[in-house]
Amino acid sequence: MTNSGEDDDRNGQNRDSQNGEADSVDKRQQAAKDMLDDLIEQSGAESTGEEYEIVDALAEGTEDSPVEITESGLKLNLSFGDEDEYSDVAPEEVSEAELAALAAVEAELNLRWPETKLEPSLDRIEMLMDLLGNPERTFDVIQVAGTNGKSSTARMIDSLLRGFHRRVGLVTSPHLQRVTERIGIDGKPIHPRDYVRIWEEIKPYVEMVDKASEAEGGPAMSKFEVLVGISYAAFADAPIDVAVVEVGMGGTWDATNVVNADIAVIMPIGLDHTDYLGETLTEIAGEKAGIIKARPESDDFAEPQENIAIIAEQDEEAMEVVLQRTVDVDAGVARAGSEFAAVESRIAVGGQQVNIQGLGGMYEDIFIPLHGEHQARNAAVALAAVEAFFGASSGHPLDIANVRNSFAQTISPGRLERVRTSPTTFIDAAHNPHGAIALGKALDRDFDFARLIGVVGVLGDKDELGILQALEPFLSEVVITQNTSPRALDAYELAETARDVFGEERVYVADDLPAAYAQAVELAEDAEIQSGSGIVITGSVVTAGEARAMFGKEPA
Known part of the structure; x- marks a missing residue:
């Protein structure tokens, strides 16, 4: 959950206040309760209610409660065994106590600046990294920025690197169901126990940064900055060989950009987050190109002498800005359509078969278990990034068997993900026009639905x-709804806009x-349509996440 109102921002800034009024404790109580209920519900676990009651710290007998709420924050009263034993991948089962601990941490972090608020500075995250001993320098980095395709491409890069026997950390955002999805190690989300442990370890240093920033009139660390700190600390703790890092928002001032990426990947750039990144493609491209940096000087002649930018297909306006950035910082360049490309994509059961012209040569008959030509293009970008990372050059391709096996094992939850077969139902996290177009084209190309019903819920700050x-153009009817986020656009307000686009008779709410x-299923099973109906649930990452939970999908 994300708190985005002015009250939440104010609470985040004053969380260490000495006042300790009852209303502050009440807010923490409610936040913890809401987060706890949500996580337990998503897990499919059962709760007695009393066992996980969130109590006031002033009450007696709190030592047996998993969460104690004090005037200065939330305190965990949980024991998970040997704290030095690191479990770096999530097992199939997570206990209710571990979910309760995770819920408490999330409630605490949600009192900070929300992720949707960006302050143009890396000072706080840089200070935290310094205090932690610079964990971000303990691994190589492939960083991924852009407007659409970041998560899928990052997951493909992760799979490829693991296929070549590297231990990989993966940062993606936002999450669909559980915050631990954002931090992957060895292809699986970090265990909630380790997420909580690492937060407790870095928390004193986060508070030091908060105090230093506030003393100079600045804000405390944002939630996203803290999440980046947890991620990089977890990677150093594991340890990993290479991190694949998806940018949260923009590039230049995104907290993930405290790293100096060996390989900077720029996915297609469009208009999104215009309040923070700029209102023109040129301005937004400039922000995203900020992840392309000069390589630090080194006396080690075995080290690469330049960082490399892998650039996906772009509008001419955006491409000009990105290429100028590579010139300014003396970075190497590989461009989709020039140095590499997806040259053929054929529909296959469960995905597609693609041929990719890579930096090192032609890679044929690669199965990708993802739908849509845009995913074939994403695969070409991912492969080029990994080729560049390993130093592949013309005539020296990567091992084709490893490449095929790695792509075949790629997953991208919430990206045209099939969750039911009758009626055929997909979930997709498209949350801007560019993503919605790609979704529509993929459904149109890869499937032959006689009738396709959309279930759409959008956040209020989106287009x-x-x-x-x-x-x-791709939907027969649309059922308008809203997700549970406080940022969700009211269903009936969204329906008015939908009627202007689809016409009255094609819109339900x-x-x-x-x-x-349920309404979409009723439409899909209409007796007048003999067969071939499908449903797609889309419009928001939050909508996609809630849909996955509704279908009993595990966080991934």
Whole structure:
């Protein structure tokens, strides 16, 4: 959950206040309760209610409660065994106590600046890294920026690197169901126990940064900055060989950019987050190109002498800005359509078969278990990034068997993910017009639905008109709804916009996602349509995450 109102921002700034008024404790109590209930519900676990009651620190007998709320924050009263034993991948089962601990940490972090708020400075994250002994310098980095395709491409890069026997850390955002999805080690989310442990370890240093920043009139660390700190500390703790890091928002001032990436990947750039990144493609491209940096000087002649930028297909305006950045910092360049490309994509059961012209040569008959030509292009970018990382050159391709096996094992939850077969139902996290167009084209190319019903819920700070206009040519009807985020656009307000785009007769509205899906199923099973109906749930990462939980999908 994300707190985004002015009250949340104010609470985040004053969390160490000495006042200790009851209303502050009440807010923490409610936040902890809400987060706990949400996580336990998503896990499918059962709770007695009393066992995980969140109590006031002033009450007696709190030592047996997993969470104690004090005037200065939340205190965990949980024991997970030997704290020095590092479990770097999540097992299939996570206990209710571990979820309760995770919920408490999330409630605490949600009192900070939300992720949707960006302050143009790396000072706080740099200070934290210094205090922690610079964990971000203990591994190589492939960083991924852009407007769309970042998560899927990052996951492909992760899979390829692991296929070549590297221990890999993966940072993605936002998460669909559980915050631990954001930090991957060895291809699996970090265990909630380790997430909580690492937070407790770095928390004193985070508070030192908070105090230093606030003393100079600045803000405390944001939630996203803290998450980056947890990620990089976890990677150093594991340890890993290389991190694949998806940028949160923008590039230049994104907290992930405290690293100096060996390989900087720039995915297609479009208009998004214009309040923070700029209102023109040129401005936004400039922000995203900020992850391309000069390589630090080194006396080791075995070290590469330059960082490399891998650039996906771009509008001419954006490409000009990105290329100028590579010139300014003396970075190497490989461009989609020039140095590498997806040259062929054929529909296959469960995905597609692609041929990719890489930096080192031609890679043929690669199966990718993801739908849409945009994923074939993403695969070409991912392969080029890994080739560049390993120093592949013309005539010296990577081992084709490893490449094929790695791509075949790639997953990208919430990206045209099939969750039901009758009626065929997909979930997709498209949350801007560019993503919605890619979704529509993928459904149109890879499937032959006689009738396709959309279930759409959008956040209030997104381009809802653009999203609906992009989807309209591909949908027979649309069921408008809203997710549970406080940022969600009201379903009935969104429905008014949908009627302007689709017409009155093609628009339905439901108060929540389960009701909306039930309405879509009823439409898909209409007796007048003999067969070939499908449903796609989309419009927001939050909507996609709640849909995954609704279908009983595990966080991944």
